[in-house]
Amino acid sequence: MVDMSVNLGGLPMKNPVTTASGTFAAGMEYSDFVDVAALGAVTTKGVSLNGWEGNASPRIAETPSGMLNSIGLQNPGVAHLKEVELPWLAQKGATTIVNVSGHSFSEYVQVIEALEDAPVDAYEVNISCPNVDAGGMTIGTDPNSVTEVVGLCRAATNRPLIVKLTPNVTDITEIARAAEAAGADALSLINTLMGMAIDAERRKPVLARVVGGFSGPAVKPVALRMVWECHKAVKVPLLGMGGISNGTDAVEFMLAGATAVAVGTANFFNPHATQETIDGIYAYCERHGVGRVADLIGALEC
Amino acid sequence: MGLINETVQVVSNQQVGPRLHLMVLDAPAIAAGIQPGQFVHMKVPRMEAHILRRPFSVYVRDVEAGTIDILYQVVGFGTDHMTSLQPGEECELIGPVGAVWNPPAQGRCLLVGGGVGAAPLFMLCESIVASDASVDVVLGAQTEAALVCRDRYAKLLGDEPRCATDDGTYGRAGFCTSLVQEALQQAAEEGAPYDYVAVCGPEPLMKIVAGLAADAGVRCEVSMEKRMACGIGACLSCVVDTVDGKKRACVDGPVFDAGKVVW
Ligand SMILES: Cc1cc2nc3c(=O)[nH]c(=O)nc-3n(C[C@H](O)[C@H](O)[C@H](O)COP(=O)(O)OP(=O)(O)OC[C@H]3O[C@@H](n4cnc5c(N)ncnc54)[C@H](O)[C@@H]3O)c2cc1C
Ligand SMILES: Cc1cc2nc3c(=O)[nH]c(=O)nc-3n(C[C@H](O)[C@H](O)[C@H](O)COP(=O)(O)O)c2cc1C
Ligand code: FES
Numbered sequence: 001m002v003d004m005s006v007n008l009g010g011l012p013m014k015n016p017v018t019t020a021s022g023t024f025a026a027g028m029e030y031s032d033f034v035d036v037a038a039l040g041a042v043t044t045k046g047v048s049l050n051g052w053e054g055n056a057s058p059r060i061a062e063t064p065s066g067m068l069n070s071i072g073l074q075n076p077g078v079a080h081l082k083e084v085e086l087p088w089l090a091q092k093g094a095t096t097i098v099n100v101s102g103h104s105f106s107e108y109v110q111v112i113e114a115l116e117d118a119p120v121d122a123y124e125v126n127i128s129c130p131n132v133d134a135g136g137m138t139i140g141t142d143p144n145s146v147t148e149v150v151g152l153c154r155a156a157t158n159r160p161l162i163v164k165l166t167p168n169v170t171d172i173t174e175i176a177r178a179a180e181a182a183g184a185d186a187l188s189l190i191n192t193l194m195g196m197a198i199d200a201e202r203r204k205p206v207l208a209r210v211v212g213g214f215s216g217p218a219v220k221p222v223a224l225r226m227v228w229e230c231h232k233a234v235k236v237p238l239l240g241m242g243g244i245s246n247g248t249d250a251v252e253f254m255l256a257g258a259t260a261v262a263v264g265t266a267n268f269f270n271p272h273a274t275q276e277t278i279d280g281i282y283a284y285c286e287r288h289g290v291g292r293v294a295d296l297i298g299a300l301e302c
Numbered sequence: 303m304g305l306i307n308e309t310v311q312v313v314s315n316q317q318v319g320p321r322l323h324l325m326v327l328d329a330p331a332i333a334a335g336i337q338p339g340q341f342v343h344m345k346v347p348r349m350e351a352h353i354l355r356r357p358f359s360v361y362v363r364d365v366e367a368g369t370i371d372i373l374y375q376v377v378g379f380g381t382d383h384m385t386s387l388q389p390g391e392e393c394e395l396i397g398p399v400g401a402v403w404n405p406p407a408q409g410r411c412l413l414v415g416g417g418v419g420a421a422p423l424f425m426l427c428e429s430i431v432a433s434d435a436s437v438d439v440v441l442g443a444q445t446e447a448a449l450v451c452r453d454r455y456a457k458l459l460g461d462e463p464r465c466a467t468d469d470g471t472y473g474r475a476g477f478c479t480s481l482v483q484e485a486l487q488q489a490a491e492e493g494a495p496y497d498y499v500a501v502c503g504p505e506p507l508m509k510i511v512a513g514l515a516a517d518a519g520v521r522c523e524v525s526m527e528k529r530m531a532c533g534i535g536a537c538l539s540c541v542v543d544t545v546d547g548k549k550r551a552c553v554d555g556p557v558f559d560a561g562k563v564v565w
Contacts, residue, residue, distance in 0.1 A: 033305070
């Protein structure tokens, strides 16, 4: 028996695997493939106060071993999440992380306040979305803004507060330290990398928004490097993601310093990817005589 | 039925027209459950760097044999690569996905298929033929050799579908929209107007036919093609603008009430 449990900054997880926000909705759509209660946690799609329409189509492009998206945080608003998805997750027995977005500092706080009486186990504050003009990445690239918004969110809740970082910065450890100092219980990384795809025949961008967020297996080396850098720079636990498709990928992130991991784009090509990742981590631990999965965290030998 | 991710085998895979290929897949579970209008989301083997699945409608299904046929046009890397799949090779299909066509139980129906859009209408045509409603079919293609569904429709209907080719090599020369306009007009003049139009094909064609149906006061449904990542409603890649806001082509569609689509 391998002890698969981990603790992500005060959030107990039965295993280290959650879903990357925006790739799994709240899990209902995947319920023919995945038992949400078997996951370490479900991380829901980014939610704003009153809902957003998102960007124009086309919203995705396939790129070598990856994809671009410019969904633009389309969501129906926090009231809908409370009414429909959160009760469903609670009834299924899932551990729930709600990904919070906002166009302004106060919107993040208002979303958290609206969720305080709902069945939520932790918040993931998205200050890293490249697909919106206000909020998102514009906050997450400036240490002063990070300090301010994380401080405000911290004051609004006693629940575990995870802050999601963007890779689109010169030095991610600077942002990581700012978030930690402002009261984050854990950090998640990475959100998508800014990218672009061009249709040469038509001399047009593939995405209506021209640029979008790059994800999938192609980004894994960048994500691993950033998890490793942050692991050395901060004490709070890390939720690693970026290109994780199976148990081996997940173990690599844990060795680099992640306490938990998220499966994102892989859900699109393999609807069983989350459960297979859990099974793969378990099999790795058995094969290597690892009794507690937590012993893998930061166990890279270099 | 719920969704499944079925590992299926290629039975045959042959070119049937210019850039047009027919793949028969041994997919008993999906064949048993799929309804007209629904599609499958295919993970094509041996193209790992192209990570996304490809969505395809089901052209023909044979519940007894447990097979489904996909008629596909080569338009890019994935569909080109699909032509290399050999009998016996395995791929994965998520299905059956999506909303179904909603023809009336009785009355007159007109189906309009442009290019490869003739395929997703065939199962609908079968179900209408088996019902108390009647059905006429208009097919359009670039050239005669591309009218690859014509024979099957003719056999099902016991009559030739009305055809148009852009180059005039078969049927009416030009776009099939003129045939649609005439059919709508003639039916109205006969005092037996259509009750329903279903159209599938390039978006400009669907938009024109939707407009003609609206002018004639006939209910119309369209099948929308959008780029899809998850294919099951989770990622919001595939949204269609409608009067009720953005809707997901994969699970709220692909079939939409044409009157609600904001083109
Ligand atoms: C519900 C539905 C049913 C369909 N049924 C059929 C069918 O029966 N026969 C058929 O030939 N085609 C059908 N299509 C279109 C088919 O999915 C695309 O032609 C195919 O995905 C192109 O892949 P590619 O790798 O060759 O093109 P590439 O351009 O290399 O593909 C790059 C990316 O764009 C996507 N893409 C490109 N063109 C389209 C398109 N027109 N629609 C959706 N995604 C696209 C691909 O899936 C891929 O993710 C259907 C599309 C949808 C949404
Ligand atoms: C279609 C799509 C939608 C996303 N939506 C969100 C979101 O709403 N909030 C967020 O914090 N991250 C969002 N992300 C980023 C992912 O959660 C994740 O950080 C990123 O995709 C890297 O992981 P991956 O390579 O495993 O997908 C989205 C990613 C994709 C592909
Ligand atoms: S393709 Fe993901 S929601 Fe339609």
